Amino acid sequence: MKRSLLTAFILGLLSTLCGVSAATSVSDTDSVLFIIQRPTLSKEIPVARKSELGHFTWGADLGSAIDLTANDMSSIDISAYLGYKGSWVRFAGIGAGITSMISNASRCYPIFAMLRTSFSTRPQLCFLDLRLGLSVNNILEYQSQTDLFGSLGIGITLAKGSKFSSHLIVSYNFMPIRPYTVYTQVTDTEVRGEQFEDQPQEPQIIAMRQRFPYLHFAAIRIGCSF
Numbered sequence: 001m002k003r004s005l006l007t008a009f010i011l012g013l014l015s016t017l018c019g020v021s022a023a024t025s026v027s028d029t030d031s032v033l034f035i036i037q038r039p040t041l042s043k044e045i046p047v048a049r050k051s052e053l054g055h056f057t058w059g060a061d062l063g064s065a066i067d068l069t070a071n072d073m074s075s076i077d078i079s080a081y082l083g084y085k086g087s088w089v090r091f092a093g094i095g096a097g098i099t100s101m102i103s104n105a106s107r108c109y110p111i112f113a114m115l116r117t118s119f120s121t122r123p124q125l126c127f128l129d130l131r132l133g134l135s136v137n138n139i140l141e142y143q144s145q146t147d148l149f150g151s152l153g154i155g156i157t158l159a160k161g162s163k164f165s166s167h168l169i170v171s172y173n174f175m176p177i178r179p180y181t182v183y184t185q186v187t188d189t190e191v192r193g194e195q196f197e198d199q200p201q202e203p204q205i206i207a208m209r210q211r212f213p214y215l216h217f218a219a220i221r222i223g224c225s226f
Helices: 002-036 188-192
Strands: 056-067 075-084 089-101 107-117 126-138 145-160 165-175 180-186 204-210 215-225
Touching (some): 075 107, 075 215, 089 126
Antiparallel strands (some): 056 075, 056 215, 126 145, 180 204
8 A cells, every 4th residue: 555655656746747847848948939039120221312413503693783873774684604613612603694774775795704602611691792704785876895894792592492592682783885986977068167069068977986984783683593
């Protein structure tokens, strides 16, 4: 009887130990599986780099100018330009324009080199606008002539984006006009005063120097550059 009880006790102890070992094995297996299992890694989407514009730039201005010399030469101005832009230079290049007088048929066609700068590498509200070149002037009925053209202005940035900027410029424009030679055809009677019947009247051409004052303008322009 005692032997049978001892045998049953030993068998129960063995079965208990086998159960604990099995549980431990399962637990170890689960932990190993948890460690081996790799979580799904989400792929990082590369952020596209913002494209930068090159150094080429172009633009156009539209404005009006008031004649400060009181010669009735107030005008409407249109200009276009293209060139280079950088960190210090807002614009450096060439341009051309049309100056059309409001009260008469005079026209001027300036061709100029232009510089715009804020004297800083950082974006600034104000900038300097300088233009210097030549202008083909058709003043009234006089013969066309080519002379100096200059403009000095202060600009204000109105709006600025990644690809464009708009501005307002207030400037002083200077256009010297050289004297014109006017040729007038007259008769001998108008020249000499008295004329005899037996003497034929022959026309003569008289050359006269017609001076025209230099043109000074106060101008305002609004424009956009790209």
